[in-house]
Amino acid sequence: MATLKRGSRGAEVKELQSLLHRLGYNPGTADGIFGLKTLQAVIQFQNDSGLSLDGVVGPITWQALQSKDQGYQIYTVQSGDTFYKIALKFNLSLSSLIAANPGVNPNQIRIGQQMLIPKTQPKPVLIRSVGGWIPYWLQTQAFRSVQNHPDMFQNLSPFWYEVKASGEIIKYPGAEDNSILSFARTQGIKIIPLITNAFSSEQISAVLNDPIIRQYHVNNIVKLLRQFNYDGIDINYENLFVSDREIFVIFLQELKIALAAIGKQLIVTVHAKPDPFGDWSGSEAHDYLGIGQAGDAVRIMGYDFHWSGSEPGPIAPADWIDRVLAYAVTTIPKSKIVLGVPTYGYDWPLELGQVGRGITYSYALSTARRYNTPIIEDIQQGPHFIYRANEVVHEVWFIDATSFAPLLDLVNKYDIKGIVIWYLGAEDPKIYDVIQTSFR
Structure with missing residues (x-):
């Protein structure tokens, strides 16, 4: 195209x-004459697109x-x-709608105004x-991650x-947020x-070991799923007594029958362990074999190998x-x-009696910059660094995209169903x- 001015x-x-x-x-009437209105329209487009404001339509502007x-x-x-309503429509x-309309104030749109709608891929x-x-506790930020990547999520x-x-x-707090429910359903994401x-x-234990209370709890779950038309429920009952190992499976079997009758899914989240027992009572109490038979899916919490109350690592x-x-x-x-995959980190003060604090990826980076300390990259273990603040030495371990990738490689290696991210809003x-590179 010729250069126009x-x-x-x-x-x-x-x-x-x-x-x-x-x-x-x-630009005024499409009359083939590059007049003042056309000039003003070109300059406005260049401004919205981050181009030089010269009013000349050369190769870059074309x-x-x-x-x-x-x-x-x-x-x-x-x-x-x-x-928001236009995005849902x-x-x-x-x-993505805001990015497509950089010159439009989202809080001041008016009837008759024209907007660019990205063609959906x-x-x-x-x-x-x-x-x-x-x-x-991080719902707004986590929801923003979903809004920014709606094509990534099935549930x-x-x-x-x-x-x-x-x-x-x-x-x-924040339960049953209609904005999350509406957006997910519009995008075809299961809740x-x-x-x-x-x-x-x-x-x-009080619920599991009393047949009347246990059935009452099953009925309450069914009622909840019907009320909000959820696609299923995620049972995340942790730190069970080992003595409740069998009755927990019985509860799941009873719940599965009730949910199957209304066409809903039963998801069960369990502690990670490399053998039938694991290294503590909570993991031993989760019977992988029985839980795997009862549930439609089993989410294994593949994180907290080191946790807030442990030594750093x-x-x-x-x-x-x-x-x-x-x-x-x-099993x-x-x-x-x-596989439940982590996105967060911990900051451990190296003082007697102190426990680690959960942190996000962005917090880890900003802390390393603030204290001018190098981050040690370790693909297999995760990035980490040490810094000193107020005479206290801290050790930080966290997850970034580089250390996230080997976990997805293992998902492919064992050919399992997929991943669930713990937690959205904290991630690199x-x-x-x-994810796209590993799972496409």
Whole structure:
């Protein structure tokens, strides 16, 4: 295309004006005359696209115009529209709609205004299932991760409920958030909320060992799934008494029958272990064989090899995960096994009696920069570093995309169902590139 500027005339100017119109700018009538209105429209487009504001349509501006024209359609704002409603209407993430309209204030759209709607791309075909846990204490940030990568997820499990000793189910703050439910359903993502026992052995034991309370709890789960039309439930009952090993499986069998009757899935989350016993009572109490028979899927928490109360060290070393999966596939069908993969880290103060604090990937990076300390990269164990603050030495271990990748390689090695991310909102953004590379 020829280089055009104010005063230019002809068919190419007319094509430019039509193109600007399609992209939501106003160059005036498409009359083939590069006048003041066309100049103003070109400069506005250059400003929105981060180009030089010279008003000249040369090769770079032509390329930007044609690129946007091929990947977008025009939408005229209607009464009652908001950015969020428009994103839902076109099955888009909110972030992609905002990115496509850099010159539009999301809080000040008006009726009749034209916006660019990115043409949706088909979901990447992944050979593994990808899910994510949404913690209630980081719900807004975690939901943003989903909005930014809706094509990645087949299911989401918001951390919304707790079982009490009475068999009642209580809600955590932010539970049943309609924005999450609406967005997930628009994107075709299954919602399978999580119920926890708050790590209380006594709390869940009271439910499991009383047939009346146990049935009451099953009925409450069924009622909850029907009320919100959830796709299933994630039973995350941790730190069980070893004496409750068998009755827990019986409970799951009873729950499975009740859920199958209404077409809902039973997901069970279990402690990771490389043998039938593991290294503590909670892992021993999870009977992989019985749980694998009862559940539609079994999520193995492949993290906290070192945890807040332990000495510093890797959170999900690849050699440990290898042993965990090697054992799991001997007791649970591969098609049911889902590996819980971590995204977070811990910061341990190296003082007597101090415990580690959970941190996000971004916090780890900012801390290393703040204290000007080098990060030791270790693909198999995870990145880590040491720093000193207020005369206290700290040791930090965390997960980045590089150390995340070997865990996905193990998922492929053992040919299991897929992964579930613990937890969304804490991750290195590059893990989504790793997922696509590993699972496509």
